[in-house]
Amino acid sequence: MPLLSHTATLTETRSLTPTWTPSLSTAHYSPTQYGPTETLQVTETVALPPTRTPTASVSSTLWWSDVACPTLAVTTTAAGGSLTQNDIRGGGSAVPTLLMVALPPPFRWARDPQLGTHLSFVPVSTAQPSGFGGPWGAMLSNATWVRNATNPSTVLELAVPVHRGYFIAADETIVIRCDAVAVFGGCKGVLLGSFTIRSNTLPAAASALSAITGVVAGAAAVAVVVTGGLGSILEMQALGVFARMSCASAQERASTVALPYFLSVFAALDPLWMVVGNALLAAVFGCVHCGVTAAFQRWRGVDAASAWAAMRFPSLTYVVAHAMHLGIFFGSVLALAMPGARVQHRVVGVVGVLYGVAFPAGVCYFIARHTGASFTRYWQFSRKPLHERLLYPVGYWYPAAQQRMYGGMLTNMRGSYVYWCVFQLSVLCVVGLIAAVHPPVGGCHVQYFCMAAVLLAGASVVAFTSMMRSAFLTVMRTASFVFLAALCVVSAANHLAPSDGGTRAYVALVLLLATVLLAVTVYSVVLWYAEDRHWQELREPRRGGLEALLRDDEESDDESQKPHDMASSSYASGTTGASSSYRPPAAPLQPMTGDTRSDALSLLDRASGASCKSDRTLL
Numbered sequence: 001m002p003l004l005s006h007t008a009t010l011t012e013t014r015s016l017t018p019t020w021t022p023s024l025s026t027a028h029y030s031p032t033q034y035g036p037t038e039t040l041q042v043t044e045t046v047a048l049p050p051t052r053t054p055t056a057s058v059s060s061t062l063w064w065s066d067v068a069c070p071t072l073a074v075t076t077t078a079a080g081g082s083l084t085q086n087d088i089r090g091g092g093s094a095v096p097t098l099l100m101v102a103l104p105p106p107f108r109w110a111r112d113p114q115l116g117t118h119l120s121f122v123p124v125s126t127a128q129p130s131g132f133g134g135p136w137g138a139m140l141s142n143a144t145w146v147r148n149a150t151n152p153s154t155v156l157e158l159a160v161p162v163h164r165g166y167f168i169a170a171d172e173t174i175v176i177r178c179d180a181v182a183v184f185g186g187c188k189g190v191l192l193g194s195f196t197i198r199s200n201t202l203p204a205a206a207s208a209l210s211a212i213t214g215v216v217a218g219a220a221a222v223a224v225v226v227t228g229g230l231g232s233i234l235e236m237q238a239l240g241v242f243a244r245m246s247c248a249s250a251q252e253r254a255s256t257v258a259l260p261y262f263l264s265v266f267a268a269l270d271p272l273w274m275v276v277g278n279a280l281l282a283a284v285f286g287c288v289h290c291g292v293t294a295a296f297q298r299w300r301g302v303d304a305a306s307a308w309a310a311m312r313f314p315s316l317t318y319v320v321a322h323a324m325h326l327g328i329f330f331g332s333v334l335a336l337a338m339p340g341a342r343v344q345h346r347v348v349g350v351v352g353v354l355y356g357v358a359f360p361a362g363v364c365y366f367i368a369r370h371t372g373a374s375f376t377r378y379w380q381f382s383r384k385p386l387h388e389r390l391l392y393p394v395g396y397w398y399p400a401a402q403q404r405m406y407g408g409m410l411t412n413m414r415g416s417y418v419y420w421c422v423f424q425l426s427v428l429c430v431v432g433l434i435a436a437v438h439p440p441v442g443g444c445h446v447q448y449f450c451m452a453a454v455l456l457a458g459a460s461v462v463a464f465t466s467m468m469r470s471a472f473l474t475v476m477r478t479a480s481f482v483f484l485a486a487l488c489v490v491s492a493a494n495h496l497a498p499s500d501g502g503t504r505a506y507v508a509l510v511l512l513l514a515t516v517l518l519a520v521t522v523y524s525v526v527l528w529y530a531e532d533r534h535w536q537e538l539r540e541p542r543r544g545g546l547e548a549l550l551r552d553d554e555e556s557d558d559e560s561q562k563p564h565d566m567a568s569s570s571y572a573s574g575t576t577g578a579s580s581s582y583r584p585p586a587a588p589l590q591p592m593t594g595d596t597r598s599d600a601l602s603l604l605d606r607a608s609g610a611s612c613k614s615d616r617t618l619l
Contacts, residue, residue, distance in 0.1 A: 069180055074191025076160070083197045086164045088136060095158040095294055100148065101176055101193055103183065106155040110184045115156070116145030118182040122175045126195065130167040130498045131150040131197070132174060139163060143145040169498045172197045174267040200248060206505050209255035213239065216514045216521070217262050223521045224323065227528040228315050229411030232517035235480045237263045238428050239325045239513075242487065244330070245435045247444035249494065251503060255510060264327035271338060272345055275333030275352045279323040286317040305471040318409050320424060321359070329356030329429045333436035356429055360422040367409055367418045373402040393469040394528065412468055412524070420467040424477070427458035431484075448492035455485035470527075476520045 078087045079099040087097050101119070109115060121141055122133045122492045131137070139161035145474040148155035178191035217236040224233055240263035242248060243256045260267035266277040290313065297307035308314075334350025377395035384392065397403045397410045413420045431451050459481035461467075468474040487509050492501040 031296050067187055069183065069187035069191045070104050070107055072176060072178060072191050074176060074193040074195045075100050075102070076195065080447075083160065083195060085168055085197065085199055088160060088162065088197065089164055096162070098157045099160050099195070100155055101178070102151070102155045102345040106183050109147070109156065110182055112182065114376050115182055116158075116178040119145055120177050120288075121157070122177055124173040124175055125170070128168050128170070128172065128498060129496075130165060131172050134165070136161060136163040136166045157496075165502060167498045168197065168199045169251055169503075171199050171250065176389040177293050178351070209507060209510050210257045212514050212548075212554060213256050214258040214309055216518050217259060220517060220521050221262065223525050224319060227411065227524050228312055228319060228369065228407045229524055229528070232480070232520045232598065233262065233323055234326065234424055234428055235484065235513065235517050237323075237508075238431065238484055240267070241326070241330055241428075241432050241435050242491075244474075245447075246438050247447060247491070248496065249491075252491065252506070255507070264324075264331065271331045271334040272348055275328050275335065275348050278327040278331070279352075279355075282324040285320045286314075287319045289313055294540065305401050305405075312404060312407065315405060315407050315409065318363070318406075322422075325356065325359055326428055326432060328352050330432035330436055332356060333433050337437050339438070341612060343479070348608040360419075360426050363409070364418045367406070367421060371402060371406045372410070373397045373399070373406055373410060376458045390471045391523075395469070396531070411528075412473055414467065414469045416566070420465075420599075423461070424458070427454060427481070430454050444495045445492035448488040448495070452485040452488035452492070455481050455488065459485065472523060474510065475522070476516055480513060480520070482600040483509055483516065487513070568584075 014488070019021065022162045047436070051123055062599075075081065076083050076087075077100075078084065083097065089270070103109065112118075121132075121137070123137075128134075132140070143161055145156045147153075148157050167400040173196045174195055176193045176195070178193075180187045180190060183191070213236070217233070218413050220236055223229075236259055238257050240259035243253050244263070244267065264274040264278050265281075266273040269277075288398060292314040293307055293311040297304060300307070300310075303309075329352060332349045332355075335348035336339060338345065341349070375395055375397055378393070380388065383388070394414050397407070403410070409421050431454050432453050434447060437447065444591050459478045462474065462481065463478040466474050468477055487506065490502055490505045490509060494506070
């Protein structure tokens with residue numbers, strides 16, 4: 001290695017005052033071929049009284065061992081210049097991939113036959129079991145470094161070992177550490193370089209999943225606005241919670257990149273903004289909705305019930321608050337559990353958690369005490385064919401004004417159990433509570449298993465209580481909970497033993513879940529349209545069977561009951577005008593329980609009554 005010999009003459013003139021005026025007179029450099037020495041010659045001239053003019057010469061020697069070690073330049077022969085998971089798994093190429101480290105000039109490698117023993121590999125990120133922490137890591141550490149044929153004095157290389165079982169769920173960064181004795185002449189410190197292995201596991205699938213889940217979530221959001229029901233937005237938000245977890249892998253985040261923003265539009269910011277932002281959005285929408293409803297009432301000159309029914313108040317406000325609730329609760333727990341949380345995080349977190357508990361309880365109390373709506377089964381529902389019974393709703397909520405005012409709370413539920421309208425939200429809040437906690441190192445699988453247990457319990461309740469209005473909705477809601485639980489199990493398995501099978505299972509489950517949620521969204525829109533326009537007859541008694549034989553005898557009764565039928569039909573079908581005030585409907589002529597036995601008994605009783613009447617006439 002060529003060294004430099006430096007000779008310089010520095011002349012300084014000193015006066016009797018303590019000021020210095022240095023001037024560089026000459027400076028020249030000359031290369032030398034001998035020894036690692038550097039000579040610096042300094043000549044200093046000081047202006048003193050005429051009796052003294054001293055001249056001082058100083059010489060010093062600097063060694064290369066006093067120079068800081070340089071950074072290693074790490075390159076590969078892989079396509080694109082960086083290693084990927086497929087390169088290590090073989091990638092279908094017969095030519096081995098080379099990993100090369102180079103010294104910057106003027107440094108060069110020492111003449112040591114055991115030079116490779118001074119280089120070692122250290123993982124920066126957590127060593128993954130099937131990555132550097134597995135068999136491939138041992139193979140890489142035992143690989144042999146050789147000198148490059150083109151630049152043997154500055155470049156070392158090794159053949160990257162191929163291992164079919166290599167699998168990483170996230171990028172792996174590995175540092176190459178080299179001792180200073182490996183450099184000719186030595187240096188101060190150690191030499192460091194790094195390279196990254198990219199996890200390109202199913203990159204096309206991740207991009208496709210991201211697009212699919214984004215489209216499904218957008219369709220669910222549109223359905224919420226159109227129908228006034230919650231549709232599938234909560235399951236999409238659950239996937240957003242999974243993506244925001246500290247245990248989520250890069251593959252999971254890439255597959256659902258847009259869903260955290262359906263949880264909160266402030267998902268990319270601090271958890272504090274998730275809580276405050278969602279709360280402000282819900283409050284502002286509620287105030288605007290209330291103001292618009294009051295303005296509509298004044299403008300049209302109608303009573304409050306008609307105005308509320310026309311503007312769907314407070315139904316839409318409830319839907320917005322419902323959609324914002326999971327983001328508020330999850331963000332609150334996340335703010336409390338985050339490391340280094342400040343005072344404002346703790347205050348907002350506590351308030352958000354209290355709100356998260358109070359909101360479902362308040363909704364249940366409000367529906368139980370103030371809605372005034374009741375659920376009734378459709379007329380002769382049990383007599384319908386099987387495919388219609390699976391798809392058609394069991395019944396409907398009435399009166400029509402109340403159904404319009406509170407439809408968002410009651411759209412998909414049946415029966416009188418008020419907690420059903422917040423049951424799904426409550427289950428997902430418990431899941432979000434578990435997901436927001438930061439588990440200890442190596443404890444992510446426990447967190448996922450706990451979330452799966454909660455989701456399976458929720459699916460069991462939905463299935464066995466049959467809380468939805470139709471069998472189709474019950475099956476779809478149960479399936480969505482089951483698929484979410486299966487995603488948690490697959491994620492836990494991928495943390496324990498990452499593999500291609502686990503990644504493919506994750507992709508398949510996300511696709512199945514997206515299909516289920518899209519089906520629920522389409523069904524909700526079709527059901528809303530059909531009930532609003534074409535299913536009014538389901539809410540009225542149908543003539544048929546024995547009643548057809550008694551048509552002539554009942555004509556007089558029909559004439560007397562016609563005003564009552566028209567009133568009950570208008571309220572049941574939801575065709576009351578916005579200007580009419582709310583009045584409770586009269587009791588229906590026929591029992592609307594859908595019980596086949598009761599229908600048959602009613603018809604037989606009327607037939608027997610008619611026969612007795614005819615006998616009396618003959619007598």
